[in-house]
Amino acid sequence: MKEYHSVLERCPLFDGIRLEDLGAMLGCIGGRTISVSKGQAVFREGDAATHVGMVLKGAVQMVREDFYGNRSIVAHIGQAELFGESYACAGLAALPISIVAVEDSKVLLMDCRRITVSCSNACAFHSRIIYNMLRLVANKNLVFDQKIQVTSKRSTREKLMTYLLNQAKLRNSDDFTIPYDRQELADYLEVERSGLSAEISKLRREGILESEKNRFRLLQKYS
Amino acid sequence: MKEYHSVLERCPLFDGIRLEDLGAMLGCIGGRTISVSKGQAVFREGDAATHVGMVLKGAVQMVREDFYGNRSIVAHIGQAELFGESYACAGLAALPISIVAVEDSKVLLMDCRRITVSCSNACAFHSRIIYNMLRLVANKNLVFDQKIQVTSKRSTREKLMTYLLNQAKLRNSDDFTIPYDRQELADYLEVERSGLSAEISKLRREGILESEKNRFRLLQKYS
DNA sequence: GAATGTATGTTGAAATTTCAACAGAAGGTG
DNA sequence: CACCTTCTGTTGAAATTTCAACATACATTC
Numbered sequence: 001m002k003e004y005h006s007v008l009e010r011c012p013l014f015d016g017i018r019l020e021d022l023g024a025m026l027g028c029i030g031g032r033t034i035s036v037s038k039g040q041a042v043f044r045e046g047d048a049a050t051h052v053g054m055v056l057k058g059a060v061q062m063v064r065e066d067f068y069g070n071r072s073i074v075a076h077i078g079q080a081e082l083f084g085e086s087y088a089c090a091g092l093a094a095l096p097i098s099i100v101a102v103e104d105s106k107v108l109l110m111d112c113r114r115i116t117v118s119c120s121n122a123c124a125f126h127s128r129i130i131y132n133m134l135r136l137v138a139n140k141n142l143v144f145d146q147k148i149q150v151t152s153k154r155s156t157r158e159k160l161m162t163y164l165l166n167q168a169k170l171r172n173s174d175d176f177t178i179p180y181d182r183q184e185l186a187d188y189l190e191v192e193r194s195g196l197s198a199e200i201s202k203l204r205r206e207g208i209l210e211s212e213k214n215r216f217r218l219l220q221k222y223s
Numbered sequence: 224m225k226e227y228h229s230v231l232e233r234c235p236l237f238d239g240i241r242l243e244d245l246g247a248m249l250g251c252i253g254g255r256t257i258s259v260s261k262g263q264a265v266f267r268e269g270d271a272a273t274h275v276g277m278v279l280k281g282a283v284q285m286v287r288e289d290f291y292g293n294r295s296i297v298a299h300i301g302q303a304e305l306f307g308e309s310y311a312c313a314g315l316a317a318l319p320i321s322i323v324a325v326e327d328s329k330v331l332l333m334d335c336r337r338i339t340v341s342c343s344n345a346c347a348f349h350s351r352i353i354y355n356m357l358r359l360v361a362n363k364n365l366v367f368d369q370k371i372q373v374t375s376k377r378s379t380r381e382k383l384m385t386y387l388l389n390q391a392k393l394r395n396s397d398d399f400t401i402p403y404d405r406q407e408l409a410d411y412l413e414v415e416r417s418g419l420s421a422e423i424s425k426l427r428r429e430g431i432l433e434s435e436k437n438r439f440r441l442l443q444k445y446s
Numbered sequence: 447g448a449a450t451g452t453a454t455g456t457t458g459a460a461a462t463t464t465c466a467a468c469a470g471a472a473g474g475t476g
Numbered sequence: 477c478a479c480c481t482t483c484t485g486t487t488g489a490a491a492t493t494t495c496a497a498c499a500t501a502c503a504t505t506c
Contacts, residue, residue, distance in 0.1 A: 089361035
């Protein structure tokens with residue numbers, strides 16, 4: 001666990017908690033660490049929404065799959081980021097999405113009630129943690145809003161550009177890598193992979209962007 | 224204001240606050256009531272995201288509009304529901320959406336910081352309010368997730384059915400009215416109005432649903 | 447009650463996406 | 477190095493959506 005202290009420190013859930021208090025804090029919350037290998041699910045759609053996860057190592061995705069196996073990717077969750085918190089905090093009975101590891105990962109699982117309900121010994125950190133959780137859940141709304149912004153667009157081209165422009169803004173650079181391969185990007189944008197590839201080629205030919213694998217570079221502002 | 228006390232009581236933001244304390248509470252939070260007429264914006268995309276609104280009377284929509292005037296409806300906010308809370312709690316500088324009244328409405332505006340940051344006189348209600356806010360923001364995530372579920376579908380038919388089945392589940396009935404007319408429903412589903420009308424007719428002919436204006440009745444489970 | 451405006455349904459053509467299939471590139475393995 | 481697998485790009489046909497235009501129903505206003 002100690003090896004991941006730097007990750008814990010970076011997670012906004014523990015903002016304002018002093019390093020030396022982190023141990024007690026974790027004891028109070030009662031977390032446990034698990035390992036998941038690439039492709040394995042941490043939570044499955046329909047599972048009880050009681051726990052919050054934090055990515056200590058690796059990365060996971062929020063995904064939804066329908067009858068026919070069509071995969072939809074809702075969000076990418078990287079190191080020091082949380083997942084499941086919104087559903088647990090909302091008191092939802094069953095998870096509407098699955099969480100799947102995209103690489104071999106380590107995850108810290110915490111019972112959400114022990115975070116959001118003040119503990120019996122009313123530890124001093126607790127109100128701070130609740131406040132931090134509020135910010136994090138609110139931030140997850142922004143992540144969802146991003147996805148809505150993208151999928152609200154009608155064409156593959158607009159979806160892609162909306163996503164790329166957002167990424168550029170987030171990274172504060174016109175040159176960046178994305179956490180998705182082509183199929184995953186298609187599953188995030190909700191379009192066909194083949195059509196997406198074709199559109200990327202077209203944008204390249206038109207001199208609007210350069211790309212190589214999952215690295216993109218936007219050459220002009222807008223459109 | 225007194226006339227809206229019953230609305231305030233119904234809003235989960237004030238869960239656990241006794242009726243007789245509501246007045247003090249509101250003073251502490253410092254809310255003010257405004258009237259907005261149909262079609263008018265309460266907040267505009269780009270506005271500072273500092274305030275939370277509650278619908279006392281009427282209804283509003285979260286909308287986003289692009290250069291070309293294509294309207295996208297993100298959510299319908301009815302009586303006793305909040306808006307803007309996620310963006311304010313996330314500490315976002317500018318709102319990424321607009322809030323527009325869909326009928327003549329009355330709205331209670333509150334400064335979000337005065338809700339989420341404990342006040343100097345540390346009023347007893349405050350920690351409860353923060354906890355309530357956490358639940359509400361988490362719940363807004365579910366509203367967003369609904370929208371994502373709908374717009375993740377590829378065809379007009381699937382989008383419509385996903386929306387209608389969700390509504391039926393929420394209302395706990397196969398017979399329900401929706402808060403949208405055809406154009407608004409199209410703007411929520413992110414499809415063409417004409418194509419949506421055609422699809423509804425088709426579903427009617429196939430005996431899958433009945434509809435009359437904004438009232439729908441699902442005749443079979445699934446598909 | 448005539449005129450006007452709004453909402454909804456219908457339709458055919460144009461544009462776009464999806465689907466299926468294949469080819470080349472890159473990486474790992476025996 | 478041959479073999480296998482995975483990823484990406486390409487392409488043409490089929491399916492679907494968008495677009496534009498119009499018809500109808502209904503409510504409102506003068």
